[in-house]
Amino acid sequence: MVRDYNNRHALDQKLRGTPKPANADHLEVGHWQAIATVLAHVGLETAVERALSSTPELSLRYCGPGEWLVVSEVDTPVGLMRRLDMLCGTQAHVVDQSDGRVLMRLSGPCARRILAKGIGVDLHPAAFARGGSTNVLCGHIAINLARTGEDLFELIVSRSFAESLFDDLMTMGRAFDLSAAFSD
Amino acid sequence: MASLITCPHCGVRPKEEFAIRGDASLIRPAPSASDEAWHDYVYVRANPRGRTVEHWHHIAGCRRFLVVERDTVTHEVYSVVDGTAAAREARR
Structure with a gap:
């Protein structure tokens, strides 16, 4: 059986129609954002944090000890995963969260x-x-x-x-x- | 109930962000311990008035287990430590 899957944004229903002009707030x-979670292996938290914060294109969001959300403005989701694999390949678990x-x-x-x-x-x-x-x-x-x-x-x-x-x-x-x- | 908990990872947070997972002072019996010892460990709980030590799970924050020492009468919080650190300390 063949199915078609449409890649819809979660808020497509809410923000339908022509956009209104932005107010002050x-x-x-x-x-479409590139987001990934990074969970450092036990004992390697500081090494992973140093590796991640050495790249200015990546924005680190603290979640808990040794755990971050990494947001990239310039990468595609695949590109972000490749970059994170290179930065902390065996030191952390990396999961793509873009969708x-x-x-x-x-x-x-x-x-x-x-x-x-x-x-x-x-x-x-x-x-x-x-x-x-x-x-x-x-x-x-x-x-x-x-x-x-x-x-x-x-x-x-x-x-x-x-x-x-x-x-x-x-x-x-x-x-x-x-x-x-x-x-x- | 104590309404503000100072999480060692996230700072001062309202109690709504946490789930209380019960008494933290229990010690798991040996696998070969008697049925009575295991029954007490699994089912029997005290409902103390005064100082208690409990596991709190910071569900909406760092998602870590914390050990909170608080007073059930005055609602005062004496200490909050990370569960892993507390367990390591206890093993020593």
Whole structure:
């Protein structure tokens, strides 16, 4: 039996139609991102971290001790896997998550206040500095939150929770007139 | 219940991010131990008032098991350590 599989983005249903102009507070959904999880072998955590952070194209997101999400803006998923295999071939387990996770970028002057409605972590720059990242609970959904700028946050969520998180974020941002669209 | 837990990997977090997995002070009996010893280990739990040591699983964060020492009366948290580190310490 022959089946056709369509590669649809998890939020295609939510963001259908012509995109509206972005407001001051804007939620941008990465269309196709290269994301992978890296889990270092026991005892090799520092070696793997050093290898990964030596490459400026890769963005490291902390998940737990010896575990990171690696996001690449320039690579394709296959290219990212090849690069990670070269960087830490036998030192870590690497799994491609490009189709398994959805990346959302929340920007705007009220981004912190929007996130504060669902996240129990202090987001003041003194406590959660630029470049910081961590796993947190947003409402009832576990996400990875990273601060990439003063008013710029990146959220990485499992694909199956993406629609739910998207709805939650739009509700959290309704008072601030949050708009949403695919990037590019 | 203690509402803020200072995870050694993630920092101060609300208790909603954790799952409590029970008493951490139990010691697994030897495989050849009596049926009574195994029954007590598997099924019998105290419900202490005061200081308790428990396994907490940081499900929404680093996904590590932690050993939390807290007071069930005053809700004070005395210490939070990584489960692996605590087990290594106990084996010594």
